[in-house]
Amino acid sequence: MKVSVIIPVYNAEKFVSHAVESALQFEEVDEVILIEDQSPDNALQVCQQLAEKHERVKLYQHPDKRNHGASSSRNLGIEKATGDFIAFLDADDYYLPNRFDAEKELFKNPKVEGVYGALGVHYYSEKAKEQYYRIFRDKLTTVYKKHPPKDLFFGQLHMLGTFGLFSIDTLTLRREPLMKKMEVLFKSHLRLHEDTEFLFRLSYYLDLYPGSIDKAVAIRGVHEHNRITKVDTRVIDPAISRALLWNEIYQWAQAEDTVPEKAVTHIRRMHRSFEIAKAPRLKKWGMVAKYLVTDYRSIRSGLYNINFKRSLIS
Structure with a gap:
């Protein structure tokens, strides 16, 4: 496996180093692609240092060096990727040591076009936990049972409460079917829930298989400045x-x-x-x-x- 890990970076100077290091621990990761999206903090400088330090880390910005959002950043990352497989990671999240264990076995079957797993949660501060524990608690974000690929789209659509969801941080895709079957990747005009919209369409077009769904393979980092917190505090309705x-x-x-x-x-x-x-x-x-x-x-x-x-x- 040669995996390209794509990390959009915005306002994440405190977290992106941990995200990158968590991806570099795997020999399957051929490259970590950072897309710096005109961060208002010092994230660009941190990314530059990471790219200078690690040969596998590649840093890009949008051609106009302006902010374009997570969707456009992920699309740019996919465009720049050279690996046979694509994985994603948010800059304030991180991978666990078992991230690609199931993938290494499942992708031996050429019919497997994608693999998803379970996402855990970590609170970066007591304040974040106090504010957002009621949303994330300590539960896994996961599909609760193993289902054949043909059931994934309709299961998420009709039975979200009992079927479950998977996160983009736990998703690994074959690059070839992704590019062949998905005419539109992430929709750049969406600034929230763009990953959810992408995952719905993806589960319709590609054959996605469950990997580790009862044990986390990646961690969602919760802090006071997550985009989800802006929604919860009514900055965004x-x-x-x-x-x-x-x-x-x-x-x-x-x-x-x-x-x-x-x-x-x-x-x-x-x-x-x-x-x-x-x-x-x-x-x-x-x-x-x-x-x-x-x-x-x-x-x-x-x-x-x-x-x-x-x-x-x-």
Whole structure:
């Protein structure tokens, strides 16, 4: 295996060295690609030092050296990658020593186009834990049971609460089918949930297999400046961001002729539910009652409960 690990870097001077070192521990990692995205801190200088210190670390910026967001940064990283396999890592997260154990065995089968695993959580400070433990707790972000690839897209779509989710930090992909089957990679106009939208489409087009799903292979680093914290503290309204996400998925499902109508209908209802969450409170509750009647099954999903209900009671 020759793995290219892509790390978008923004405002992460305190964390990116740990992320890079966690990737360099593996002989399977042929290169670590840092995409510095006009950070307001000293992240660029830290990245330059890492690239000078480690032969396998490669540093890039966008051609205009301006900020373009995580989606464009990951796309640039994929463009620059030379490995047969692509893996991702956020600059404030890190890999564990077992990160590629399952992958080394599973990718011996040429039919395996991607492998995903479980993500743990680490709180960088007591303040971060106090504020965000109710969101992440100490639970794994994972798909709870091993499923065949054909069930992954529909399982995430219809049974998020009981099916589970996987994170981009735990994903490893064959480069060739990724480039062949995904006409659009990460959507640059999305500044939040761009990885979630990508993973939905990816699980539809590629055959993704479970690796280590009951033991973490990577760690989400939680601190006061995560993008998720901006949503939670209402710098960004969660209902609006989720409505944009599901609208994007709905537009894709409508345009993709092979997506079953049943799935398109469900996606439309999820989009509608988050649109309702943006409405004034009285109208909100009336529409929620209607939605309970029309689509009770999907309102039980974990994604709906965690995000939609939170926006209602705020």
